[in-house]
């Protein structure tokens with residue numbers, strides 16, 4: 151008869167063709183819902199009246215008793231177990247008993263040393279297999295946490311454990327590979343494909359894959375899934391899975407359990423049927439009667455075994471961690487590669503920019519040139535200051551002398567008249583010759599002073615006259631038009647020009663000395679050549695570092711042009727026109 155069990159809205163497992171003939175493996179990350187799915191399968195099988203044997207290494211499946219009359223036999227002293235203290239000796243009798251009566255069983259191996267638990271399991275499976283050969287009762291055998299009893303080869307194991315595991319592996323393999331002939335189907339539950347014995351995994355054709363993230367597992371999944379589907383698998387939620395091995399992948403959300411799950415809620419009301427009570431009674435009697443003294447353990451002291459078992463588990467954990475670190479490392483390496491490429495790109499850009507900068511030597515020469523020029527100007531300024539002070543001091547002295555002379559003069563004038571009169575009366579020379587000399591010198595200076603005043607006045611008038619001369623004014627207008635014409639052309643012309651007109655005419659500069667403009671030095675040179683053609687810049691071939699240099703010729707340009715009109719134009723007039731043109735340029739815009 152065809153029995154189907156529904157484990158998700160869109161998916162049913164056929165007991166015969168899926169579970170018994172093909173076998174099922176459930177894989178997934180820790181906490182992704184494997185045990186839950188296995189329990190849903192159990193519940194649905196039990197609902198359908200299909201007996202099961204659950205091998206429970208954690209002690210989380212006993213809650214099935216909330217609804218179903220499943221016998222619980224435990225290796226230790228579990229409070230919920232019907233039969234406690236199961237040993238490797240009593241295990242075969244248990245197996246024979248349940249097969250004989252077609253009972254469902256939870257073989258709870260959550261207590262005791264690993265080596266003892268494996269021995270119990272090995273003995274149980276052997277006897278179960280033999281009993282099945284005889285009775286051929288359909289059974290589904292569920293092995294949760296299979297990676298703990300059937301690890302992939304290469305995991306470090308203690309000799310005794312290895313021996314016991316080999317027996318377990320042998321009978322699980324026998325049941326998976328040949329069980330279909332006796333109507334026994336396996337459900338193997340494990341975390342990672344890489345951790346469980348390949349021999350066993352290969353016997354389970356239907357795979358229910360919960361969330362997987364490890365690259366090795368994803369590679370395994372890619373046997374059935376496209377790249378996008380593998381990505382979807384990586385991001386599944388708890389209870390979601392994909393069924394592969396039955397044609398197209400089927401994405402499922404596993405239905406909710408009928409009983410509570412694991413230790414979430416303690417078992418409060420175990421189901422006990424009359425059949426089950428009777429079976430428990432008989433089994434207990436049987437096991438008691440058959441109790442044979444335990445063979446002396448061939449094992450090393452149990453503390454040692456436990457410690458080695460702990461070490462084995464630790465080594466497994468470390469292997470797992472290693473795999474995680476390896477995948478992190480490869481990610482980090484990829485990141486380093488992309489950073490290296492970025493750094494290379496930046497370096498290339500720096501080199502490009504450096505190539506566009508003038509030679510360091512040229513910069514150095516220009517810098518020392520500037521420094522020298524600055525020192526010269528400072529020296530000149532200091533000298534000028536000193537000169538100014540000296541002149542000021544002299545001026546003070548002269549004006550003091552002048553005051554004294556004035557005083558002496560008025561005294562002398564008063565006294566002279568008296569003395570001269572007295573002298574005439576007495577007919578003697580009464581004015582001392584040195585006083586007369588002072589008077590003469592004073593008069594001489596006064597005359598010089600008067601002349602100087604007149605000359606200054608004359609030059610002032612002449613300056614005014616020249617500046618007011620319509621021909622001179624015409625030329626100044628023309629000069630401004632010329633400057634304006636350049637300044638209107640491009641802002642660069644104006645920027646260059648305003649720097650030129652404030653530069654000391656004796657200073658020679660190169661086209662590179664205009665960092666503030668956005669055009670290249672060769673363009674600056676072509677602008678300076680245009681200015682030179684007009685005359686307000688002078689061009690000096692091979693004058694600075696063997697290169698063509700330029701200087702400010704605005705004062706020269708003004709004086710030559712103005713004096714062509716007015717030969718008598720004084721320096722003051724020339725200076726005033728230069729200042730006017732300079733401020734015209736500076737105030738432009």
Ligand SMILES: Nc1ncnc2c1ncn2[C@@H]1O[C@H](COP(=O)(O)OP(=O)(O)OP(=O)(O)O)[C@@H](O)[C@H]1O
Nearest residue numbers: 179180181182183184185186187388389404405406
């Ligand atoms: N189909 C589901 N519906 C509702 N909740 C679920 C489902 N599947 C899993 N869960 C929730 O996720 C938790 C973990 O699930 P489960 O115990 O099955 O994980 P696991 O894959 O067996 O983990 P481990 O590898 O640690 O044994 C459960 O306690 C339950 O709360």
Ligand SMILES: [Mg+2]
Nearest residue numbers: 184185186294
């Ligand atoms: Mg689990």
